[in-house]
Amino acid sequence: MPNIRTINNIHQQGLACFKERYQVAEGQEAPDAIMLRSANLHDYDFPSEVKALARCGAGVNNIPIQRCSEQGIVVFNTPGANANAVKELVLGGMLLSARNIAAGLSFIEGLSEDMDAKALQLKVEAEKKGFVGSELTGKTLGVVGLGAIGAEVAHAALGLGMKVVGFDPALSVQAAWRLSSEVECADELKDLLAASDYVTIHVPANKHTQGLINSDNLASIKQGAVLLNFARGSIVDEDALLTALAKQQLSQYVSDFPSLALLKHPKVLSLPHLGASTNEAEQNCAVMAARQLIDFLENGNIHNSVNFPNIKLSRTEGYRIAFANDNVPKVLSNVLALLSDMDINVIDMLNKSRNDIAYTLMDIATPATTELLEAIANVEHVFHVNAIGEHA
Numbered sequence: 001m002p003n004i005r006t007i008n009n010i011h012q013q014g015l016a017c018f019k020e021r022y023q024v025a026e027g028q029e030a031p032d033a034i035m036l037r038s039a040n041l042h043d044y045d046f047p048s049e050v051k052a053l054a055r056c057g058a059g060v061n062n063i064p065i066q067r068c069s070e071q072g073i074v075v076f077n078t079p080g081a082n083a084n085a086v087k088e089l090v091l092g093g094m095l096l097s098a099r100n101i102a103a104g105l106s107f108i109e110g111l112s113e114d115m116d117a118k119a120l121q122l123k124v125e126a127e128k129k130g131f132v133g134s135e136l137t138g139k140t141l142g143v144v145g146l147g148a149i150g151a152e153v154a155h156a157a158l159g160l161g162m163k164v165v166g167f168d169p170a171l172s173v174q175a176a177w178r179l180s181s182e183v184e185c186a187d188e189l190k191d192l193l194a195a196s197d198y199v200t201i202h203v204p205a206n207k208h209t210q211g212l213i214n215s216d217n218l219a220s221i222k223q224g225a226v227l228l229n230f231a232r233g234s235i236v237d238e239d240a241l242l243t244a245l246a247k248q249q250l251s252q253y254v255s256d257f258p259s260l261a262l263l264k265h266p267k268v269l270s271l272p273h274l275g276a277s278t279n280e281a282e283q284n285c286a287v288m289a290a291r292q293l294i295d296f297l298e299n300g301n302i303h304n305s306v307n308f309p310n311i312k313l314s315r316t317e318g319y320r321i322a323f324a325n326d327n328v329p330k331v332l333s334n335v336l337a338l339l340s341d342m343d344i345n346v347i348d349m350l351n352k353s354r355n356d357i358a359y360t361l362m363d364i365a366t367p368a369t370t371e372l373l374e375a376i377a378n379v380e381h382v383f384h385v386n387a388i389g390e391h392a
């Protein structure tokens with residue numbers, strides 16, 4: 001029975017996918033796979049049994065991808081499964097800032113209950129001029145990153161009557177197909193920043209996007225613009241942000257990632273990483289992650305991995321083995337020669353590669369023995385081998 005270790009709060013519907021065929025628990029010993037959300041695994045010791053990690057969510061900056069690849073651990077995420085939840089909160093963030101909602105709420109909270117009803121009305125009507133906002137319709141929204149979330153935000157903003165400018169030099173063909181032609185594409189980030197009343201960031205956090213919004217780029221931003229960050233804190237350089245706020249270059253920063261330097265800043269609205277915290281998104285992510293893990297553990301198939309190639313080989317007959325190797329010539333032929341020497345017939349086979357990693361699914365006529373698995377593991381450049389399902 002395969003073991004699944006959970007880290008973080010994983011939606012019950014996702015856990016239910018494993019049925020009684022799996023042992024699933026927080027702190028589960030000898031896990032075949034780990035399911036998690038935002039926990040930081042950079043210093044985590046992966047037990048030797050771990051074959052896969054499933055991140056119930058989009059961002060994988062909390063996972064040491066390179067180390068996982070080296071250990072033959074397939075890392076999955078759940079693209080798009082929480083995009084609607086983030087989109088709705090970004091809209092909330094724009095409205096919070098456009099209509100001074102947080103300031104209005106704290107004004108009301110600060111009112112004395114000792115007033116009579118008439119005094120309360122007079123106070124409210126007298127003070128409301130201090131909270132006058134502006135409307136989103138007719139304003140320009142700049143969307144940095146037009147993937148699953150960026151596209152949803154762009155479309156919702158068009159629906160509110162905003163003009164939308166996007167920037168995404170690495171946009172996938174699939175993402176381009178789902179994007180409305182009403183979204184104007186900027187050639188340079190600076191062009192987007194100069195044109196936008198609101199700028200919202202939806203790129204992954206990685207070494208290329210760290211400090212993407214820096215003093216150089218902020219110097220181009222339209223005077224008084226609002227910056228929204230529901231992607232990751234590290235994408236915005238904090239010193240540059242504080243300077244831009246002090247110089248009124250930016251009027252507000254709305255972020256899902258509180259930091260000590262910004263905590264009490266009057267022009268910063270911070271939320272406690274709530275972008276994906278809806279029942280629907282948590283369920284979508286957990287169910288998608290669980291299904292991907294099950295297909296991997298039971299069939300070796302890979303769908304939505306961030307480090308291994310996508311692969312799907314239908315099950316017909318025979319006994320399945322999977323192996324991963326450095327993506328260099330001769331490995332497959334060496335493994336096939338070995339099978340031939342051992343008089344083992346191959347019924348079906350599929351080999352895919354992605355960057356430095358090649359991965360093969362093979363259905364053989366007889367159950368894989370320990371001897372066979374060890375022999376494949378010893379082929380030069382093979383770094384992981386596994387018998388899938390029932391074997392000798």
Ligand SMILES: NC(=O)C1=CN([C@@H]2O[C@H](COP(=O)(O)OP(=O)(O)OC[C@H]3O[C@@H](n4cnc5c(N)ncnc54)[C@H](O)[C@@H]3O)[C@@H](O)[C@H]2O)C=CC1
Pocket residue numbers: 057058059060079080082083086144145146147148149150167168169170171172175202203204205208209212230231232256273274275276277
């Ligand atoms: N606040 C929250 O709770 C959540 C935050 N996120 C964050 O949002 C990020 C984006 O999520 P998705 O839209 O689902 O990912 P996605 O992979 O669908 O889209 C990301 C897009 O960013 C683009 N991109 C990458 N580098 C870029 C750059 N330098 N400039 C412009 N575009 C660039 C990519 O080409 C891609 O189209 C995640 O990586 C995660 O960090 C995601 C879900 C929830």
Ligand SMILES: O=C(O)CCC(=O)C(=O)O
Pocket residue numbers: 037038056057058059060082273275276277
């Ligand atoms: O699990 C969560 O609440 C965080 C989601 C998130 O940040 C992501 O999907 O990248």
